[in-house]
Amino acid sequence: MSDSERWAWWTLGVVVLTIAAYGAFVAFLGHGPATSSVFSMLAPTALPRVSRRHFTHVTYDERDKDIGRKSVRAGLAAFWLAFGGLILGIEYTKGWLGTLKLPVWALGELLMWAAILVLAVQAVTVIALYRGVSRV
């Protein structure tokens, strides 16, 4: 297994744990700033890429870089689709002249969900491309 694949599996694990913890917090505490703190669990997704091993032992060849670029593109495409869908969905449900009142923590959570989406799509794309789902 390549280092990029290891990162992808690690990231997927962290994302799944974060979502599970978020669900548990919402069930017991409801929505709010305390529940938002669960998103700090995402920080370990950066560990494989800031580790000593990464800077001393890991080598990326052209295929690794190609897969990396494609996964970033897939993650950002998913983000823009979700962003566009959200805006259009709000317009559709609230109407053109509708207004939206949101607590500030909800905006923060929205940002974190966007990060989760990008990370998850990136990780799944890396795994799929290494497994040869399509020719790189």
Place this chain on the structure above:
Amino acid sequence: MSSREPEVGNNIRRLRFEHGEMTQDQLAKQAGVTRHTIMALEAHKYLPSLLLAFRIARAFGVPVERVFEYHG
């Protein structure tokens, strides 16, 4: 030719065999890539860059057209 057949084929596996059963790891080191990339090439799951194609050909000491074939 079926649509799933790769347009660019390669003879890497055969050439490794002809070169004293060179291992994938040895070829990877000579070409400056990981063994995973050699595996992907042999499984026709990856199209290499021109630079890598020449490096692999040089590792075998043959012209690039003996390693890669265009079926288009």
